Amino acid sequence: MQRLPGFRDFYPEEFAFRNYLFDNWRRVARSFGFVEYDGPTLEPTELYKKKSGEELKTQLFRFVDQGNRDVCMRPEMTPTLARLVAARAREYRKPIKWFSISPFFRFEKPQKGRLREFYQINCDIIGDDSPAADAELIGLAIALHRVFGLTETDFLVRINNRNLWAEFLIKHQQPIERLSEFLSIIDRLEREKEEVTAGKLRSFQLDLAAVREFLGTPPGSVPGFSELFRELQWRGLEGFVQLDLTIVRGLDYYTGLVFEIFDREKENRSLAGGGRYNNLISTISEGETDLPAAGFAIGDVTFTKLLQGLDHTRQRIDYALRTPCGAFIVIADEMRRPEALELAQTLRRSGVIVDYSLQPTKVARQFQQAGTVGAKYAVVIGQEWPQVRVKLLAERTEQILSKDDLSLFLGDN
Amino acid sequence: MQRLPGFRDFYPEEFAFRNYLFDNWRRVARSFGFVEYDGPTLEPTELYKKKSGEELKTQLFRFVDQGNRDVCMRPEMTPTLARLVAARAREYRKPIKWFSISPFFRFEKPQKGRLREFYQINCDIIGDDSPAADAELIGLAIALHRVFGLTETDFLVRINNRNLWAEFLIKHQQPIERLSEFLSIIDRLEREKEEVTAGKLRSFQLDLAAVREFLGTPPGSVPGFSELFRELQWRGLEGFVQLDLTIVRGLDYYTGLVFEIFDREKENRSLAGGGRYNNLISTISEGETDLPAAGFAIGDVTFTKLLQGLDHTRQRIDYALRTPCGAFIVIADEMRRPEALELAQTLRRSGVIVDYSLQPTKVARQFQQAGTVGAKYAVVIGQEWPQVRVKLLAERTEQILSKDDLSLFLGDN
Known part of the structure; x- marks a missing residue:
């Protein structure tokens, strides 16, 4: 019995990393004043029909449900977000700053860095059309990388504006x-x-040389970028960004600014992407709500590969994922099992992570178990009860404590 | 454009509650030494074919994917868990104590307390067949209720063993x-x-009176329960449990102990359920791995209704969900916007939740915004720079601080 190709099992070691990733993303997004939301895993197919790019439309996990509805497992967040905002736009102070961390589904050909179920953090600012909002988003995207120790030598934000090509x-x-x-x-x-x-350009009566020349436009002479770059400079982020006119993004709903974040090594893997989609909310609400919007998403698959591939970020991971068991209760006298269980209850209620052997076991074996679960302390319950022997396992030191002092002691340590 | 019936949008207010629920569940499960795992949202239909109950099989979100595979969105966790454990059983110390919090999908008739996408916490102990393991699970299930302030007057665990009916x-x-x-x-x-x-009993040549008599068996004369009840007593949990021979659970894979948790008021709504499934891992691995197992799940829908319906638990919710914005930066002098942005960056990196107006705005309006986002402090940047005025908004007190002292001050407060 196998899992489906392109899907992942998260065994505890892998889940611990997922938590490390999501907890840090969540903390940083909150520090920027963003609040968390979510939508359904399954949406009406209609929601993606006009708005997403061609490629996405061929990759849907799409089916007819038992109620005869054309549905699909969400391939991206933006249309859901636009639906949510359109329905209750008046209730929220603008700009709306929302983020979410959730799974998405695309029927991709199995290949390196691509899975059929993956996670994304999505961050969006709605109701502000200014370069200040664009800069705030790019600033957040950068912070979501830096929190793991990534620096400007590790990744780069490439920025463009689709309007430049419209003008072209x-x-x-x-x-x-x-x-x-x-x-x-x-x-x-x-x-x-x-x-x-x-060949393709010929159908536009354009030649490659003209396109190449335009691609080489020096940043200083590209209109409309000076405000954005000034905003980024104020935030001390100019070293992380670069103008790049080849960045256009595959989704049909982008209307102006687009950007993508790349791994500087490793074949320039794309880590994140986003842009401005000023018409999507109006389209989804059939003109009832019209709000400018911009946002981006970081996927977990490539991002995880990057973090696990660099020495300096891997060290942080090792440190963060050390197992957090606080105390292993060693029952040296089986007559004291009732008291041991009661103590476990008390300690757990005060927030300490407590483990112990469910079955009567030799003391030496219980100490082995304490090691296996990575317990910091062993609390030995035996003849001294209601006093207990507390051993700091790494240093092999011990002290005698009253059972009533234990919660406080373990909580502090 | 509407969401599908039976599915939920989580606007930030609703998501805050979901976080409150999941964070507490996670903390309690960890305190019992359980570690978190997850599986794919989509699984081969095969996985559920023989093992789940009849009802579940008619409720699947099931379809054929683009690769011509018969797949379904997971309706429950236990078969996935059994698959994971069967594949790597040797790598983990027994008993394996794992938990997960994830979404599930069932095509239910829309009705009170039933949704088509819902969340569950699943907790399981694998590799221990003793009443101690059963008691540890029931103890955890109870702790997952008590952490929200629920007491033995709010809920009740009804326990049974299917073997009693086999013997009958x-x-x-x-x-x-x-x-x-x-x-x-x-x-x-x-x-x-x-x-x-x-009528149904007649096909068994049994009459209702015999069944009713058996249902009334006093707990003391039910064989096999004394050890479990002693274990629960040691944990101080006897007031939360009751023997009830009508509890049998709908799923086909349970082999012995079964239990269900009920809301004591409100038509005895079922909050959680579980039991022992000693044969499932062997079935899924086609005999390769044979481990005893037991587990339970709490769903979020009924549980949320209960917490939001009681005064004493609702107070805790209100307290927990107060918006956590730490500081709103009020830019009193637009010339200082660059410094304000730099300060925001610094404070956010030190973990403070910081907000400010993206657009130049009158000072009074900025204070209003600080109120709307629920900021604790307003940090006013103006002529005094590099000193700033820090106002504790609830008490309308203020003090002058150097910008360099601000991280420390806001971090401590």
């Missing part, structure tokens, strides 16, 4: 309705052969 | 192979009309 099309007298199609050429520019790209 | 069938010379069928009659005993039950 207009300047070359090409129809703006074909922007989406044109952007997908730019998206594949670095992965495809020159002649393939050139 | 044998004593009345009925075929033991029909135990499952017989138990489903007992399961519905209190919900169905007497003549319906009597």
Whole structure:
């Protein structure tokens, strides 16, 4: 009996890492004043039909449920978020700053760094169309990397604005309705052969040289970026970002700013992506609610690979994942088992992590068990009761304490 | 654009409650020495085919995926857990004590207390067949209720052992192979009309009177329960439990002990259920791994209703969910925005939750915003820079601090 391909089991060691990742993400997002939300795992397929990119639409876990509804397991968060905000926009002070950490599902070809169920943190600012909001989002995205010890030598934020390419099309007298199609050429520019790209560009009456020249525009002469860069500078983040006109993102709903975060080593793996989607909430609410919005997502798969692949971040992981058992109760006299169980109850209620042997076992074997679960202290209950012998296992020192002092002692240590 | 019926959106207020619930569950399970794991949201349908109850099998979100696999969104955790343990049983010290908190999916008729996506905490002990393990599980289940302030006047654990009914069938010379069928009659005993039950019992050549007499067996004369009750007594939990022979549980894999937790008021709503399933791991691994196991699950829907319906637990909720914003930075002099942003970065990195207005705004309006997000302090940046004015908003007191002392001050307060 096997799990499905592209899905993961999280054994305790793997789950401990997942908790480490999510706890830190959650703490950082909160420190930026973002609050957490979530939506359903299953949504009507309708929600993704017009709004997501072509690629996503072919990758859906889509089916007809027992109630004859066309449904799919969510492939991304943004349409759900837009639905939530559209329904209750008036109830919240703007800008709305929300985040979520949840699983997503895409029927991808199994390959390195791609799974069919994966987790993402999604962060969005809704109701503010300014470069200040864009900078705040990029600042948060960067902080969500730095909290694990990643530095500007480890990752890079590449920024672009889709409007620059819209202007480029207009300047070359090409129809703006074909922007989406044109952007997908730019998206594949670095992965495809020159002649393939050139061929595609011919349908736009454009040549590769003109595109290449535009790609080389120096940052200083790109209009509209100075405010964003000033905002990033104020936050001390200019070393983390770079203008890159090849970044266009695959999703159809982006309207302006787009950005992607890359691993500087390792074939430039993409770690995160996002952008501005000013029309999506209006589309989803059929014009009832119109709010500018921007957001990004970091996926857990590539991100985990990066953290586990670097020495300096791996050390932090090792430290964070050390097993936290506080006390192992060693029952040296089986007559005292009732008192031991009562003590376990008391200590656990005061928040101490307590373990002990469910079965009568030799004392030496109980100390072995204490080691296996990584207990910090062994609390030996025997003839001295109501006093107990407390051993600090790593240092092999011990002291005698009254059972009533134990909660306080273990809570402090 | 609507969400699917039976599914939930978690707006921030609702998500805060979900976090309150899960955080407390997690802390208590850990204090018992349980470690967290998870499995995939989607599993091969095969995994549930023989092992779950009839009812569950008709409620699956089941479909054929793009790779032509018969799959379903998990309706419960136990088969996944059995699969995980069977695959790596040798790597873990016994007893294995694992828990998980995750979403499940059942196509239920929409009704009070039933949703199509819901969360459960699942806790299991694997590799120990003793009443001590049973008592430890029941003790944990009780602790997971008590942590929210619930007492023995709020809930009750009803305990039974399926073997008692097996013995009953044998004593009345009925075929033991029909135990499952017989138990489903007992399961519905209190919900169905007497003549319906009597009719069903006739196919067993049994009459209702004999069943009723057996149901009334006094606890003292039920064999096999004395050890379990002694273990519960040692833990001080005897007031929370009661023998009840009508508890049989709907799932086919239970082999001995079964128990269910009920809300004492409100039509005796079921809050949690579990039992011993000594054969499941062997079945799933086709005989390769054979380990005794027992576990239980608490669902979030009914449990949430109970907590939100009682005065004494609701007070705790209100206290726990107060918004935690630490400091709102009020920019009294727009020339100081760069310094304000830098300060926000520093404070956030030291763990303080910091908010501020992304747009230049009148000072009075900024104080209003500080109130809306529930900030404890307002930090006013203006002419005094690099000193700042720190106002404790609830008490309208203030003091002047150097910006460098601020992290320490806000961290301590």
